[in-house]
Amino acid sequence: MTSRSKFRDPGFILTIVLIVYAAIVFIWWPTDIYMLEISLVAWLMFAGLFFWFLLAIIYSVWIEKIESRR
Protein backbone atom coordinates (compact mmCIF):
# COMPACT_ATOMS: atom_id res chain seq x y z
CA MET A 1 0.00 0.00 0.00
CA THR A 2 1.45 3.36 -0.98
CA SER A 3 1.03 6.66 0.85
CA ARG A 4 -1.01 7.83 -2.13
CA SER A 5 -3.57 5.03 -1.74
CA LYS A 6 -3.92 5.88 1.95
CA PHE A 7 -5.02 9.40 0.97
CA ARG A 8 -7.72 7.79 -1.21
CA ASP A 9 -9.00 5.74 1.71
CA PRO A 10 -12.71 6.45 2.41
CA GLY A 11 -11.87 6.93 6.09
CA PHE A 12 -9.28 9.59 5.31
CA ILE A 13 -11.51 11.42 2.79
CA LEU A 14 -14.58 11.40 5.07
CA THR A 15 -12.47 12.56 8.03
CA ILE A 16 -11.53 15.61 5.95
CA VAL A 17 -15.25 16.19 5.14
CA LEU A 18 -16.12 15.95 8.86
CA ILE A 19 -13.35 18.39 9.80
CA VAL A 20 -14.41 20.86 7.07
CA TYR A 21 -18.03 20.95 8.35
CA ALA A 22 -16.87 21.43 11.95
CA ALA A 23 -14.42 24.13 10.80
CA ILE A 24 -17.22 26.02 9.00
CA VAL A 25 -19.29 26.04 12.21
CA PHE A 26 -16.46 27.12 14.50
CA ILE A 27 -14.83 29.65 12.15
CA TRP A 28 -18.08 31.27 10.94
CA TRP A 29 -19.59 31.15 14.48
CA PRO A 30 -22.70 33.24 13.60
CA THR A 31 -23.67 34.35 17.10
CA ASP A 32 -25.74 37.30 15.88
CA ILE A 33 -28.15 35.31 13.66
CA TYR A 34 -31.18 33.68 15.30
CA MET A 35 -33.91 31.23 14.26
CA LEU A 36 -36.83 30.68 16.65
CA GLU A 37 -34.86 32.83 19.14
CA ILE A 38 -32.05 30.23 19.20
CA SER A 39 -28.57 31.11 17.88
CA LEU A 40 -27.80 29.81 14.36
CA VAL A 41 -24.71 28.17 15.89
CA ALA A 42 -27.00 25.71 17.69
CA TRP A 43 -28.99 25.00 14.51
CA LEU A 44 -25.81 24.36 12.48
CA MET A 45 -24.74 21.87 15.14
CA PHE A 46 -28.21 20.29 15.16
CA ALA A 47 -27.96 19.78 11.37
CA GLY A 48 -24.46 18.40 11.96
CA LEU A 49 -25.86 15.57 14.08
CA PHE A 50 -27.70 14.18 11.02
CA PHE A 51 -24.70 14.88 8.78
CA TRP A 52 -22.47 12.74 11.04
CA PHE A 53 -24.87 9.79 10.73
CA LEU A 54 -25.03 10.28 6.96
CA LEU A 55 -21.21 10.17 6.80
CA ALA A 56 -21.23 6.92 8.82
CA ILE A 57 -23.63 5.34 6.30
CA ILE A 58 -21.58 6.58 3.31
CA TYR A 59 -18.42 5.11 4.87
CA SER A 60 -20.00 1.70 5.46
CA VAL A 61 -21.37 1.48 1.91
CA TRP A 62 -18.09 2.71 0.39
CA ILE A 63 -15.95 0.19 2.29
CA GLU A 64 -18.38 -2.64 1.41
CA LYS A 65 -17.92 -1.80 -2.27
CA ILE A 66 -14.13 -1.90 -1.95
CA GLU A 67 -14.20 -5.20 -0.07
CA SER A 68 -16.61 -6.79 -2.57
CA ARG A 69 -14.04 -6.11 -5.32
CA ARG A 70 -11.40 -8.22 -3.53
Added chain:
Amino acid sequence: MQVTESIILLIYLIAMTLMGIYFYRRARRSENDYFTAGQSINTFIGAFAIFAAVASSSSLMGAVGSGVALGVPYFFTYAFGVIAILPFSMFLVSGQIRRAGVKTLPEFFNQRFGKPVQIVSAAVVVIGMTFYMVPQLTASGLIGSHVLGIDYKTAVVVLGLGFTLYAALGGMWAITYTDLIQGSSMLIGIVILALFIMVDHNGVVSLINDAMAVDPAFGDITQPWMSYFGLFIAFLWFGIISPSVVMRNFASRDARTARHSAMWACLLYLTLFIAGFFVTAAGASMGIVESLDNTDMIFVSVIEQYLPAILGGIMLAGLMAAIMSSADAMLLAISAGIAHDIYKEHINPKASERFVTGLGLIVMIAASIVGILIAIDPPGLIAVMVGWVGGFLLSAFGFPIVLGIWWKRANMLGALTGMLGGSIVFLILIIGRWLPTNAEPIIAAPISLLLMIVVSLMTEPPSQETQAKVDYYHTHLENR
Protein backbone atom coordinates in the same frame (compact mmCIF):
# COMPACT_ATOMS: atom_id res chain seq x y z
CA MET B 1 -37.86 7.87 49.93
CA GLN B 2 -39.84 7.37 46.71
CA VAL B 3 -41.25 3.84 47.09
CA THR B 4 -42.25 2.98 43.49
CA GLU B 5 -39.06 4.41 41.97
CA SER B 6 -36.93 2.70 44.63
CA ILE B 7 -38.49 -0.71 43.94
CA ILE B 8 -37.88 -0.36 40.17
CA LEU B 9 -34.28 0.76 40.80
CA LEU B 10 -33.61 -2.21 43.12
CA ILE B 11 -35.18 -4.71 40.66
CA TYR B 12 -32.88 -3.28 37.98
CA LEU B 13 -29.78 -3.63 40.20
CA ILE B 14 -30.66 -7.22 41.14
CA ALA B 15 -31.24 -8.13 37.45
CA MET B 16 -27.79 -6.78 36.50
CA THR B 17 -26.11 -8.71 39.33
CA LEU B 18 -27.85 -11.95 38.29
CA MET B 19 -26.47 -11.46 34.76
CA GLY B 20 -22.97 -11.13 36.21
CA ILE B 21 -23.41 -14.42 38.09
CA TYR B 22 -24.85 -16.10 34.95
CA PHE B 23 -21.79 -15.18 32.85
CA TYR B 24 -19.22 -15.94 35.60
CA ARG B 25 -18.20 -19.39 34.28
CA ARG B 26 -18.06 -18.33 30.65
CA ALA B 27 -15.95 -15.26 31.49
CA ARG B 28 -13.40 -17.23 33.55
CA ARG B 29 -12.71 -19.72 30.71
CA SER B 30 -9.90 -17.58 29.23
CA GLU B 31 -8.42 -14.08 29.05
CA ASN B 32 -10.02 -13.74 25.64
CA ASP B 33 -13.44 -14.39 27.19
CA TYR B 34 -12.90 -12.14 30.21
CA PHE B 35 -11.52 -9.10 28.37
CA THR B 36 -13.11 -9.36 24.88
CA ALA B 37 -16.11 -11.76 25.20
CA GLY B 38 -14.34 -14.28 22.96
CA GLN B 39 -14.25 -11.70 20.12
CA SER B 40 -17.68 -13.00 19.08
CA ILE B 41 -20.09 -10.06 19.50
CA ASN B 42 -22.47 -9.47 16.56
CA THR B 43 -23.59 -6.15 15.04
CA PHE B 44 -26.88 -5.79 16.97
CA ILE B 45 -25.41 -6.46 20.42
CA GLY B 46 -22.25 -4.57 19.46
CA ALA B 47 -24.20 -1.43 18.49
CA PHE B 48 -25.89 -1.29 21.89
CA ALA B 49 -22.58 -2.09 23.62
CA ILE B 50 -20.76 0.83 21.93
CA PHE B 51 -23.75 3.14 22.45
CA ALA B 52 -24.03 2.24 26.14
CA ALA B 53 -20.27 2.55 26.70
CA VAL B 54 -20.15 6.03 25.14
CA ALA B 55 -23.47 7.29 26.58
CA SER B 56 -22.63 8.03 30.20
CA SER B 57 -23.85 10.30 32.96
CA SER B 58 -22.28 13.21 31.07
CA SER B 59 -24.36 12.47 27.95
CA LEU B 60 -27.58 12.65 29.89
CA MET B 61 -27.30 14.51 33.18
CA GLY B 62 -24.21 16.56 32.27
CA ALA B 63 -25.40 17.67 28.82
CA VAL B 64 -28.92 18.53 29.99
CA GLY B 65 -27.66 20.23 33.17
CA SER B 66 -25.13 22.39 31.35
CA GLY B 67 -27.65 23.10 28.55
CA VAL B 68 -30.14 24.47 31.08
CA ALA B 69 -27.47 26.44 32.95
CA LEU B 70 -25.42 27.74 29.98
CA GLY B 71 -27.93 27.80 27.09
CA VAL B 72 -29.04 25.40 24.37
CA PRO B 73 -26.00 26.07 22.10
CA TYR B 74 -23.86 24.50 24.86
CA PHE B 75 -26.11 21.41 24.83
CA PHE B 76 -25.77 21.12 21.06
CA THR B 77 -21.99 21.53 21.26
CA TYR B 78 -22.06 18.48 23.53
CA ALA B 79 -24.21 16.58 21.01
CA PHE B 80 -22.15 17.81 18.03
CA GLY B 81 -18.96 16.41 19.58
CA VAL B 82 -20.42 13.28 21.15
CA ILE B 83 -22.25 12.00 18.05
CA ALA B 84 -19.18 12.72 15.89
CA ILE B 85 -17.28 10.28 18.15
CA LEU B 86 -18.67 7.31 16.25
CA PRO B 87 -18.06 8.26 12.58
CA PHE B 88 -14.68 9.81 13.51
CA SER B 89 -13.47 6.63 15.21
CA MET B 90 -15.00 4.50 12.41
CA PHE B 91 -13.06 6.40 9.75
CA LEU B 92 -9.72 6.42 11.55
CA VAL B 93 -9.40 3.40 13.85
CA SER B 94 -12.34 0.95 14.26
CA GLY B 95 -11.69 -1.50 11.43
CA GLN B 96 -7.92 -1.00 11.46
CA ILE B 97 -7.44 -1.60 15.19
CA ARG B 98 -9.77 -4.62 15.15
CA ARG B 99 -7.59 -6.08 12.39
CA ALA B 100 -4.59 -5.80 14.75
CA GLY B 101 -6.16 -8.70 16.69
CA VAL B 102 -5.24 -7.40 20.16
CA LYS B 103 -7.20 -7.49 23.44
CA THR B 104 -6.35 -4.05 24.86
CA LEU B 105 -5.15 -0.62 23.76
CA PRO B 106 -1.73 -0.98 25.49
CA GLU B 107 -1.32 -4.33 23.70
CA PHE B 108 -1.83 -2.48 20.41
CA PHE B 109 0.89 -0.01 21.45
CA ASN B 110 3.18 -2.98 22.18
CA GLN B 111 2.49 -4.51 18.76
CA ARG B 112 3.07 -1.20 16.96
CA PHE B 113 5.76 0.53 19.05
CA GLY B 114 7.17 -1.92 21.62
CA LYS B 115 7.06 -2.67 25.34
CA PRO B 116 8.09 0.75 26.79
CA VAL B 117 5.07 2.38 25.12
CA GLN B 118 2.84 -0.43 26.39
CA ILE B 119 3.94 0.15 30.00
CA VAL B 120 3.45 3.94 29.83
CA SER B 121 0.07 3.55 28.10
CA ALA B 122 -1.11 0.96 30.66
CA ALA B 123 -0.28 3.48 33.42
CA VAL B 124 -2.21 6.22 31.56
CA VAL B 125 -5.19 3.85 31.15
CA VAL B 126 -5.26 2.96 34.85
CA ILE B 127 -4.98 6.60 36.01
CA GLY B 128 -7.37 8.01 33.37
CA MET B 129 -10.07 5.37 33.77
CA THR B 130 -9.96 5.47 37.59
CA PHE B 131 -10.55 9.23 37.52
CA TYR B 132 -13.20 8.82 34.81
CA MET B 133 -15.17 6.58 37.14
CA VAL B 134 -15.46 9.46 39.64
CA PRO B 135 -18.07 11.54 37.70
CA GLN B 136 -20.03 8.32 37.03
CA LEU B 137 -20.02 7.44 40.73
CA THR B 138 -20.91 11.04 41.61
CA ALA B 139 -23.94 10.86 39.31
CA SER B 140 -25.05 7.51 40.75
CA GLY B 141 -24.70 8.95 44.27
CA LEU B 142 -26.81 11.99 43.38
CA ILE B 143 -29.60 9.84 41.90
CA GLY B 144 -29.40 7.14 44.57
CA SER B 145 -29.54 9.56 47.49
CA HIS B 146 -32.46 11.42 45.88
CA VAL B 147 -34.55 8.34 45.09
CA LEU B 148 -33.65 5.92 47.87
CA GLY B 149 -33.67 8.58 50.58
CA ILE B 150 -30.20 7.60 51.84
CA ASP B 151 -27.28 9.99 52.23
CA TYR B 152 -24.99 10.73 49.26
CA LYS B 153 -21.94 8.84 50.61
CA THR B 154 -23.93 5.64 51.29
CA ALA B 155 -25.50 5.84 47.83
CA VAL B 156 -22.05 6.14 46.17
CA VAL B 157 -20.77 3.09 48.07
CA VAL B 158 -23.87 0.89 47.53
CA LEU B 159 -24.35 1.68 43.84
CA GLY B 160 -20.60 1.69 43.11
CA LEU B 161 -20.17 -1.79 44.53
CA GLY B 162 -23.40 -2.81 42.74
CA PHE B 163 -22.00 -2.38 39.24
CA THR B 164 -18.55 -3.60 40.29
CA LEU B 165 -20.04 -6.95 41.33
CA TYR B 166 -21.53 -7.92 37.95
CA ALA B 167 -18.62 -6.48 35.95
CA ALA B 168 -15.99 -8.28 38.06
CA LEU B 169 -17.87 -11.60 37.98
CA GLY B 170 -18.90 -11.70 34.33
CA GLY B 171 -16.15 -9.65 32.60
CA MET B 172 -16.80 -8.45 29.04
CA TRP B 173 -19.56 -11.08 28.56
CA ALA B 174 -21.68 -9.64 31.39
CA ILE B 175 -20.77 -6.05 30.49
CA THR B 176 -21.80 -6.50 26.84
CA TYR B 177 -25.12 -8.22 27.55
CA THR B 178 -26.04 -5.84 30.38
CA ASP B 179 -25.27 -3.05 27.87
CA LEU B 180 -28.07 -4.36 25.66
CA ILE B 181 -30.56 -3.95 28.52
CA GLN B 182 -29.01 -0.69 29.73
CA GLY B 183 -28.80 0.88 26.27
CA SER B 184 -32.40 0.03 25.40
CA SER B 185 -33.76 1.12 28.80
CA MET B 186 -32.10 4.56 28.64
CA LEU B 187 -33.21 5.06 25.03
CA ILE B 188 -36.83 3.98 25.57
CA GLY B 189 -36.97 5.96 28.83
CA ILE B 190 -35.79 9.25 27.34
CA VAL B 191 -38.02 8.92 24.24
CA ILE B 192 -41.08 8.37 26.48
CA LEU B 193 -40.05 11.38 28.60
CA ALA B 194 -39.68 13.53 25.45
CA LEU B 195 -43.17 12.50 24.27
CA PHE B 196 -44.70 13.43 27.65
CA ILE B 197 -42.93 16.82 27.49
CA MET B 198 -44.17 17.45 23.92
CA VAL B 199 -47.78 16.66 24.87
CA ASP B 200 -47.55 18.83 27.99
CA HIS B 201 -46.24 21.85 26.03
CA ASN B 202 -48.36 21.37 22.86
CA GLY B 203 -45.42 20.95 20.46
CA VAL B 204 -41.82 22.04 19.86
CA VAL B 205 -42.31 25.75 19.11
CA SER B 206 -44.48 26.18 22.17
CA LEU B 207 -41.89 24.32 24.29
CA ILE B 208 -39.08 26.63 23.07
CA ASN B 209 -41.26 29.69 23.75
CA ASP B 210 -41.99 28.44 27.29
CA ALA B 211 -38.25 28.00 27.91
CA MET B 212 -37.53 31.50 26.50
CA ALA B 213 -40.23 33.06 28.67
CA VAL B 214 -38.44 31.81 31.80
CA ASP B 215 -34.83 32.18 30.56
CA PRO B 216 -34.45 34.79 27.77
CA ALA B 217 -30.77 33.78 27.32
CA PHE B 218 -31.69 30.11 26.67
CA GLY B 219 -30.87 30.40 22.94
CA ASP B 220 -27.71 32.50 23.34
CA ILE B 221 -23.98 31.82 23.24
CA THR B 222 -23.09 32.53 26.88
CA GLN B 223 -19.49 31.28 27.16
CA PRO B 224 -16.16 32.14 25.47
CA TRP B 225 -15.70 30.54 22.00
CA MET B 226 -12.81 28.44 23.34
CA SER B 227 -15.08 26.66 25.87
CA TYR B 228 -17.34 25.39 23.06
CA PHE B 229 -14.44 24.45 20.79
CA GLY B 230 -12.52 22.69 23.60
CA LEU B 231 -15.62 20.70 24.56
CA PHE B 232 -16.19 19.66 20.93
CA ILE B 233 -12.57 18.57 20.41
CA ALA B 234 -12.40 16.60 23.68
CA PHE B 235 -15.56 14.64 22.81
CA LEU B 236 -14.76 14.20 19.10
CA TRP B 237 -11.67 12.18 19.99
CA PHE B 238 -13.28 10.17 22.77
CA GLY B 239 -14.03 7.07 20.67
CA ILE B 240 -10.37 6.90 19.70
CA ILE B 241 -8.67 7.68 23.00
CA SER B 242 -10.95 6.03 25.57
CA PRO B 243 -9.81 2.45 26.22
CA SER B 244 -13.29 1.58 27.53
CA VAL B 245 -14.79 2.42 24.10
CA VAL B 246 -11.93 1.11 21.94
CA MET B 247 -12.16 -2.28 23.70
CA ARG B 248 -15.65 -2.71 22.19
CA ASN B 249 -13.97 -2.97 18.78
CA PHE B 250 -11.84 -5.85 20.07
CA ALA B 251 -14.98 -7.72 21.21
CA SER B 252 -16.55 -7.55 17.72
CA ARG B 253 -16.60 -10.67 15.55
CA ASP B 254 -14.48 -8.98 12.85
CA ALA B 255 -13.56 -5.57 11.39
CA ARG B 256 -16.78 -5.42 9.34
CA THR B 257 -18.93 -6.06 12.42
CA ALA B 258 -17.00 -3.38 14.35
CA ARG B 259 -17.78 -0.84 11.60
CA HIS B 260 -21.46 -1.73 11.39
CA SER B 261 -21.85 -1.65 15.17
CA ALA B 262 -20.38 1.86 15.27
CA MET B 263 -22.71 3.02 12.46
CA TRP B 264 -25.89 1.82 14.20
CA ALA B 265 -24.66 3.10 17.57
CA CYS B 266 -24.46 6.52 15.87
CA LEU B 267 -28.21 6.34 15.10
CA LEU B 268 -29.02 5.29 18.69
CA TYR B 269 -27.00 8.24 19.99
CA LEU B 270 -28.66 10.65 17.56
CA THR B 271 -32.07 9.57 18.90
CA LEU B 272 -30.88 10.01 22.49
CA PHE B 273 -29.75 13.60 21.91
CA ILE B 274 -32.83 14.70 19.98
CA ALA B 275 -34.93 13.51 22.93
CA GLY B 276 -32.38 15.17 25.22
CA PHE B 277 -33.09 18.54 23.59
CA PHE B 278 -36.73 18.32 24.73
CA VAL B 279 -35.58 17.48 28.26
CA THR B 280 -33.21 20.50 28.22
CA ALA B 281 -35.95 22.88 27.03
CA ALA B 282 -38.37 21.46 29.63
CA GLY B 283 -35.72 21.92 32.32
CA ALA B 284 -35.24 25.57 31.31
CA SER B 285 -39.01 26.16 31.29
CA MET B 286 -39.25 24.99 34.92
CA GLY B 287 -37.12 27.96 36.07
CA ILE B 288 -35.65 26.12 39.06
CA VAL B 289 -32.00 25.91 38.02
CA GLU B 290 -30.99 28.71 40.41
CA SER B 291 -32.54 26.87 43.36
CA LEU B 292 -30.71 23.57 42.74
CA ASP B 293 -27.53 22.75 44.66
CA ASN B 294 -26.26 20.89 41.61
CA THR B 295 -27.40 21.74 38.04
CA ASP B 296 -26.70 18.14 37.00
CA MET B 297 -29.83 17.19 38.99
CA ILE B 298 -32.16 19.16 36.68
CA PHE B 299 -32.73 15.95 34.67
CA VAL B 300 -34.16 14.22 37.74
CA SER B 301 -36.40 17.26 38.41
CA VAL B 302 -37.76 17.05 34.84
CA ILE B 303 -38.51 13.32 35.30
CA GLU B 304 -40.44 14.03 38.50
CA GLN B 305 -42.32 16.95 36.94
CA TYR B 306 -43.50 15.21 33.76
CA LEU B 307 -43.69 11.44 34.38
CA PRO B 308 -45.97 9.30 36.60
CA ALA B 309 -44.15 7.30 39.32
CA ILE B 310 -43.78 3.97 37.44
CA LEU B 311 -42.47 5.59 34.24
CA GLY B 312 -40.32 7.87 36.39
CA GLY B 313 -38.79 4.81 38.04
CA ILE B 314 -38.02 3.26 34.65
CA MET B 315 -36.40 6.51 33.46
CA LEU B 316 -34.32 6.76 36.65
CA ALA B 317 -33.23 3.15 36.08
CA GLY B 318 -32.33 4.31 32.55
CA LEU B 319 -30.16 7.07 34.01
CA MET B 320 -28.48 4.55 36.31
CA ALA B 321 -28.02 2.33 33.24
CA ALA B 322 -26.18 5.12 31.42
CA ILE B 323 -23.86 5.53 34.37
CA MET B 324 -23.24 1.84 35.04
CA SER B 325 -22.76 0.83 31.42
CA SER B 326 -19.92 3.34 31.06
CA ALA B 327 -18.38 2.76 34.49
CA ASP B 328 -18.25 -1.03 34.06
CA ALA B 329 -16.39 -0.60 30.75
CA MET B 330 -13.88 1.67 32.53
CA LEU B 331 -13.39 -0.94 35.24
CA LEU B 332 -12.67 -3.58 32.60
CA ALA B 333 -10.09 -1.29 30.94
CA ILE B 334 -8.32 -0.77 34.29
CA SER B 335 -8.47 -4.50 35.01
CA ALA B 336 -6.99 -5.39 31.60
CA GLY B 337 -4.34 -2.66 31.98
CA ILE B 338 -2.99 -4.17 35.20
CA ALA B 339 -3.74 -7.93 34.88
CA HIS B 340 -2.99 -8.37 31.17
CA ASP B 341 -0.73 -5.50 30.07
CA ILE B 342 1.48 -5.16 33.13
CA TYR B 343 1.32 -8.47 35.08
CA LYS B 344 1.00 -11.02 32.26
CA GLU B 345 3.18 -9.18 29.74
CA HIS B 346 6.00 -7.96 32.00
CA ILE B 347 5.95 -9.56 35.46
CA ASN B 348 4.87 -13.19 34.98
CA PRO B 349 4.43 -14.19 31.31
CA LYS B 350 3.83 -17.83 32.37
CA ALA B 351 0.79 -16.98 34.51
CA SER B 352 -2.22 -19.18 33.72
CA GLU B 353 -5.25 -17.63 32.03
CA ARG B 354 -7.39 -18.51 35.04
CA PHE B 355 -4.96 -16.68 37.35
CA VAL B 356 -4.94 -13.60 35.09
CA THR B 357 -8.76 -13.42 34.96
CA GLY B 358 -8.84 -13.89 38.76
CA LEU B 359 -6.34 -11.05 39.15
CA GLY B 360 -8.51 -8.97 36.78
CA LEU B 361 -11.49 -9.57 39.07
CA ILE B 362 -9.54 -8.42 42.17
CA VAL B 363 -8.16 -5.35 40.33
CA MET B 364 -11.71 -4.30 39.37
CA ILE B 365 -12.85 -4.37 42.99
CA ALA B 366 -9.74 -2.44 44.14
CA ALA B 367 -10.13 0.20 41.38
CA SER B 368 -13.79 0.60 42.26
CA ILE B 369 -12.93 1.24 45.92
CA VAL B 370 -10.39 3.94 44.90
CA GLY B 371 -13.01 5.58 42.64
CA ILE B 372 -15.62 5.46 45.43
CA LEU B 373 -13.23 7.09 47.93
CA ILE B 374 -12.61 10.01 45.53
CA ALA B 375 -16.31 10.30 44.57
CA ILE B 376 -17.37 10.65 48.22
CA ASP B 377 -16.03 14.22 48.01
CA PRO B 378 -16.04 14.92 44.24
CA PRO B 379 -13.72 17.66 42.88
CA GLY B 380 -16.21 19.34 40.49
CA LEU B 381 -19.29 19.22 38.29
CA ILE B 382 -19.85 16.04 36.26
CA ALA B 383 -19.33 17.73 32.87
CA VAL B 384 -16.11 19.43 34.00
CA MET B 385 -14.66 16.22 35.46
CA VAL B 386 -15.47 14.33 32.24
CA GLY B 387 -13.78 17.12 30.26
CA TRP B 388 -10.61 16.79 32.37
CA VAL B 389 -10.28 13.05 31.79
CA GLY B 390 -11.17 13.32 28.08
CA GLY B 391 -8.57 16.07 27.70
CA PHE B 392 -5.91 14.04 29.52
CA LEU B 393 -6.48 10.92 27.40
CA LEU B 394 -6.58 12.98 24.18
CA SER B 395 -3.31 14.74 25.05
CA ALA B 396 -1.63 11.40 25.84
CA PHE B 397 -3.15 8.92 23.36
CA GLY B 398 -4.80 10.80 20.47
CA PHE B 399 -1.89 11.14 18.06
CA PRO B 400 0.10 8.02 19.08
CA ILE B 401 -2.98 5.94 18.11
CA VAL B 402 -3.85 7.75 14.86
CA LEU B 403 -0.25 8.09 13.64
CA GLY B 404 0.44 4.50 14.74
CA ILE B 405 -2.28 3.34 12.35
CA TRP B 406 -1.76 5.83 9.52
CA TRP B 407 1.96 6.70 9.47
CA LYS B 408 4.52 3.91 8.95
CA ARG B 409 7.41 6.19 9.91
CA ALA B 410 6.08 6.73 13.47
CA ASN B 411 8.43 4.90 15.85
CA MET B 412 8.77 3.97 19.51
CA LEU B 413 10.69 7.06 20.65
CA GLY B 414 8.27 9.34 18.80
CA ALA B 415 5.23 7.67 20.39
CA LEU B 416 6.82 7.70 23.85
CA THR B 417 7.76 11.40 23.61
CA GLY B 418 4.34 12.36 22.22
CA MET B 419 2.51 10.40 24.93
CA LEU B 420 4.57 11.73 27.85
CA GLY B 421 4.89 15.28 26.43
CA GLY B 422 1.15 15.63 25.78
CA SER B 423 0.11 14.36 29.20
CA ILE B 424 2.70 16.45 31.10
CA VAL B 425 1.73 19.68 29.25
CA PHE B 426 -1.96 18.90 29.94
CA LEU B 427 -1.31 18.47 33.68
CA ILE B 428 0.74 21.72 33.81
CA LEU B 429 -2.15 23.61 32.13
CA ILE B 430 -4.69 22.10 34.55
CA ILE B 431 -2.60 23.08 37.58
CA GLY B 432 -1.83 26.57 36.16
CA ARG B 433 -5.51 27.33 35.30
CA TRP B 434 -4.53 29.83 32.57
CA LEU B 435 -7.18 28.63 30.09
CA PRO B 436 -11.01 28.51 30.11
CA THR B 437 -12.56 25.26 31.40
CA ASN B 438 -11.89 22.22 29.19
CA ALA B 439 -9.66 24.17 26.76
CA GLU B 440 -6.38 22.47 27.84
CA PRO B 441 -6.23 19.82 25.04
CA ILE B 442 -6.31 22.60 22.41
CA ILE B 443 -2.70 23.32 23.46
CA ALA B 444 -1.52 19.94 24.81
CA ALA B 445 -2.67 17.68 21.93
CA PRO B 446 -0.89 19.63 19.14
CA ILE B 447 2.29 19.59 21.27
CA SER B 448 1.96 15.79 21.47
CA LEU B 449 1.55 15.66 17.65
CA LEU B 450 4.56 17.91 17.05
CA LEU B 451 6.80 15.97 19.46
CA MET B 452 5.80 12.65 17.91
CA ILE B 453 6.51 13.77 14.32
CA VAL B 454 9.80 15.56 15.09
CA VAL B 455 11.25 12.78 17.30
CA SER B 456 10.15 10.03 14.86
CA LEU B 457 11.84 11.82 11.95
CA MET B 458 15.03 12.43 13.97
CA THR B 459 15.42 8.76 14.97
CA GLU B 460 15.59 5.36 13.24
CA PRO B 461 12.47 4.25 11.31
CA PRO B 462 10.59 1.16 12.59
CA SER B 463 11.58 -2.30 11.29
CA GLN B 464 10.23 -3.59 7.96
CA GLU B 465 8.17 -6.13 9.94
CA THR B 466 6.46 -3.33 11.91
CA GLN B 467 5.84 -1.32 8.74
CA ALA B 468 4.26 -4.41 7.14
CA LYS B 469 1.87 -4.56 10.12
CA VAL B 470 0.75 -0.99 9.39
CA ASP B 471 -0.01 -2.10 5.82
CA TYR B 472 -2.01 -5.02 7.20
CA TYR B 473 -4.20 -2.68 9.30
CA HIS B 474 -5.39 -1.21 5.97
CA THR B 475 -5.90 -4.45 4.03
CA HIS B 476 -9.31 -3.35 2.74
CA LEU B 477 -7.30 -1.09 0.42
CA GLU B 478 -5.79 -4.05 -1.43
CA ASN B 479 -6.57 -4.52 -5.12
CA ARG B 480 -7.51 -0.91 -5.70
